[in-house]
Amino acid sequence: MHEVILLADALFPRGVEQYLFGGLLIGLGTALIYAGTGIHAGASTFLESTLSYGSKLRRFQQPRFIASRDWRVVFTLGIVAGAAAYSVATGEFGWTTEVQPWRLLLGGVLIGIGTRLGKGCTSGHGVCGVGSGSRTSILNVAIFMLVAIGVAQFVFALGVRP
Amino acid sequence: MSGAGILAEHESHPLFLPLVFLGGAIFGVGLAMSQMARPEIVLEFLQFRDLGLLFVMGGASVVVGITFWALTLSGRSAPMTGKRFGRRLKSLDGVGWGLSGICPGAAYASLGIGNVVILYGVLGMFIGAYLQGYLRESRADAASPSPAD
Numbered sequence: 472m473h474e475v476i477l478l479a480d481a482l483f484p485r486g487v488e489q490y491l492f493g494g495l496l497i498g499l500g501t502a503l504i505y506a507g508t509g510i511h512a513g514a515s516t517f518l519e520s521t522l523s524y525g526s527k528l529r530r531f532q533q534p535r536f537i538a539s540r541d542w543r544v545v546f547t548l549g550i551v552a553g554a555a556a557y558s559v560a561t562g563e564f565g566w567t568t569e570v571q572p573w574r575l576l577l578g579g580v581l582i583g584i585g586t587r588l589g590k591g592c593t594s595g596h597g598v599c600g601v602g603s604g605s606r607t608s609i610l611n612v613a614i615f616m617l618v619a620i621g622v623a624q625f626v627f628a629l630g631v632r633p
Numbered sequence: 634m635s636g637a638g639i640l641a642e643h644e645s646h647p648l649f650l651p652l653v654f655l656g657g658a659i660f661g662v663g664l665a666m667s668q669m670a671r672p673e674i675v676l677e678f679l680q681f682r683d684l685g686l687l688f689v690m691g692g693a694s695v696v697v698g699i700t701f702w703a704l705t706l707s708g709r710s711a712p713m714t715g716k717r718f719g720r721r722l723k724s725l726d727g728v729g730w731g732l733s734g735i736c737p738g739a740a741y742a743s744l745g746i747g748n749v750v751i752l753y754g755v756l757g758m759f760i761g762a763y764l765q766g767y768l769r770e771s772r773a774d775a776a777s778p779s780p781a782d
Contacts, residue, residue, distance in 0.1 A: 482684045485668075490685040493667020494692025500660030501693065502700035507652045509716030510642070512660075514738030518762035530766040534639050542643045542653045547741050549657020554665035554745030556658070563665075565747040570672045570734060575754035578733025579740070582754075583761020585729060586737060593736040594660075597690050602697030615730065622731025623679030633673050 500553075501598055504546075510539075511603075513595025514550070515586035517543040569633045574626075589615070646713035663693070664742035671743070672734030672751075679731055729761075 504512045520540035523531040558564040568575075586592040589611050591600060596615075600608020643649040667689040668674040678686040704718040711718065730736055735743065735754045743751040 484683050485685055487685050487688050490667050490688035491692050493663045493665075493669070494689035495696055496663030496666060497660055497689065498663075498693035498696025498700075500656040500658070500663060501697050503659065504653055504656035505697070505700060505711075505718075506704060507656075507711060507713045508642075508649060509711030509714050509718055512653070512656065514736075514741065515758075515762075518737065518758055519766065522759065522763055522766065526763065526766075528766055528770050530770040537639045538642050541641050542650060545643075545650050546653050546657040546660075549654040550661035550664065550738060550741040551745040552654075553658035553661025553663075554670055554742035555661075555747070557662045557665040558746035563746060566671070567748050567750050568672050568743070570676070570750075572750060572753040574733045575672070575735065575751065576757040578729040578731075578735060579754040579757020579759075580761040580764070581729030581732065581757075582736060583729075583758040583763070584765045585761070586758075587762050587765040592738065593690075593730075594738040598693045598697055599701075601690070602694040603701045604698070618728055619731035620679050620681075622728050623676055623734070624681075624731075626732060627676075627680050633676065 497594070497598060498602070501594070501602075505599075511595065511599040512546055513591055513599060514547070515582075515592035515595060517547050518583055519587060571631075574631075585615070642714065645715070649713050652713065660738070661742050661745055664739055665746055669736075669739040669742070670746050670748065675730070675734035675736075675739070679734070729757075 501512055504510060516536075516539070519531055520536040520543045522528075523533075523536040523540055526532075555564065558566070582592070586595075589596070591608065591611065593612075593615075596605075596608040596611045601612060643653070664670050667686070669686065669689060674683065675686065677683045701718075707718065709718060710716060733754055735751065737758060740751050740754050740758065744755065
């Protein structure tokens with residue numbers, strides 16, 4: 472019994488409640504939108520659909536982006552507002568990351584390319600896709616998880632902190 | 634707001650946008666509460682120092698899975714769009730996530746908790762998405778004069 476508690480402490484040093492409840496809320500938000508509209512709301516198509524406002528590239532001027540770009544902006548504003556409300560309520564607002572800007576920028580570029588090649592991100596594939604039992608999404612998540620773990624371990628091993 | 638001749642999805646029902654905003658806000662509270670808006674926590678997960686994020690995706694997938702399954706089984710259509718409920722049939726992302734500890738939804742939420750430095754990541758994502766679209770289009774043009782995209 473004692474060993475089980477030690478193992479749980481090692482694997483989950485911060486406990487699991489905030490993770491579990493946060494995850495349930497993420498699912499609830501997604502489910503609510505789906506129940507009302509039949510749309511699988513993912514976060515990454517926002518990038519392309521928002522580019523359609525400013526870019527003349529045919530790639531971005533596809534009907535599916537133009538038809539969805541307004542609500543995708545509203546969805547993203549909702550995410551920002553919800554996170555802001557929570558952090559203000561808990562007094563955590565204003566926290567800033569120690570991760571270096573170059574990593575955020577370079578990581579962002581790769582995410583921009585990768586999510587568009589893979590047609591989805593952690594919310595589209597990881598929540599909607601896995602939740603609906605899509606094999607494509609499960610494979611996609613397995614691959615990006617494995618690659619992300621490899622890169623994170625590698626960067627850590629190189630001595631880059633945090 | 635919508636392009637020429639294209640009906641924007643939100644034009645189908647007056648409550649469409651309020652519902653999307655509410656859903657997004659709940660999603661954002663979830664991201665902030667689950668700590669995914671903090672790149673450090675995501676990196677610690679990927680480095681196996683705190684596996685708690687398993688519960689985030691697990692919890693979210695279970696709620697979504699049950700909802701999608703029940704609605705699909707009901708055989709109904711979505712009240713605001715008339716879309717029929719049903720399953721959707723149809724990487725480099727991992728490198729970016731592992732390098733920086735951010736992903737699109739979490740980055741927006743991170744901005745919400747006041748983490749302005751994350752704007753580097755958001756800018757990067759737009760650059761990446763544009764690059765991918767740009768390269769894809771120029772390749773399609775090179776391959777055939779009239780691509781059916």
